[in-house]
Amino acid sequence: MKVIVSACLLGVPCRYKGGANTDKGVISFVAGMDVIPVCPEVAAGMPIPRPPVEILRGRIVRKDGTDMDEIYRAGARKIMKEIEGEDIAFAILKARSPTCGVHEVYDGTFSGTRVPGEGVFAAMLKEAGIPVYDEEDLAAGRIPMDIESEERNADRRN
Numbered sequence: 001m002k003v004i005v006s007a008c009l010l011g012v013p014c015r016y017k018g019g020a021n022t023d024k025g026v027i028s029f030v031a032g033m034d035v036i037p038v039c040p041e042v043a044a045g046m047p048i049p050r051p052p053v054e055i056l057r058g059r060i061v062r063k064d065g066t067d068m069d070e071i072y073r074a075g076a077r078k079i080m081k082e083i084e085g086e087d088i089a090f091a092i093l094k095a096r097s098p099t100c101g102v103h104e105v106y107d108g109t110f111s112g113t114r115v116p117g118e119g120v121f122a123a124m125l126k127e128a129g130i131p132v133y134d135e136e137d138l139a140a141g142r143i144p145m146d147i148e149s150e151e152r153n154a155d156r157r158n
């Protein structure tokens with residue numbers, strides 16, 4: 001079984017403004033697991049750095065109103081295609097990203113306002129039946145430990 005993790009949480013400098021969201025808790029939690037690092041925005045062909053985007057009325061847009069929805073969704077779909085057939089145990093994604101966000105996203109006004117919702121990649125994983133968490137779920141102990149032990153047991157069996 002494999003685990004999908006937002007690459008920026010693992011220290012990959014793929015954030016829209018450059019740099020990473022390195023999360024030591026995530027790195028230590030997935031140590032020894034079969035990790036698939038992903039960045040749907042880089043998979044979409046976007047450069048680093050790149051203009052920020054948010055979700056407005058269900059579509060990914062830039063602050064100047066440029067609709068980036070198809071491009072960003074294509075990146076997410078590309079990763080879904082790449083992981084097709086893989087036995088994915090769960091995913092840990094970056095909170096509130098318009099692609100990776102799991103529980104909340106920003107509301108499209110670029111004012112830092114959070115609303116319940118999910119990023120387009122997180123939504124695709126959920127639709128595929130893959131349990132999806134963010135780094136805050138991990139820090140708060142909201143990732144069921146039996147997921148971890150199932151993963152570790154699977155490792156031992158292999």
Ligand code: SF4
Nearest residue numbers: 006008039094097100
């Ligand atoms: Fe991180 Fe996801 Fe944004 Fe890539 S798309 S920088 S993995 S939050």
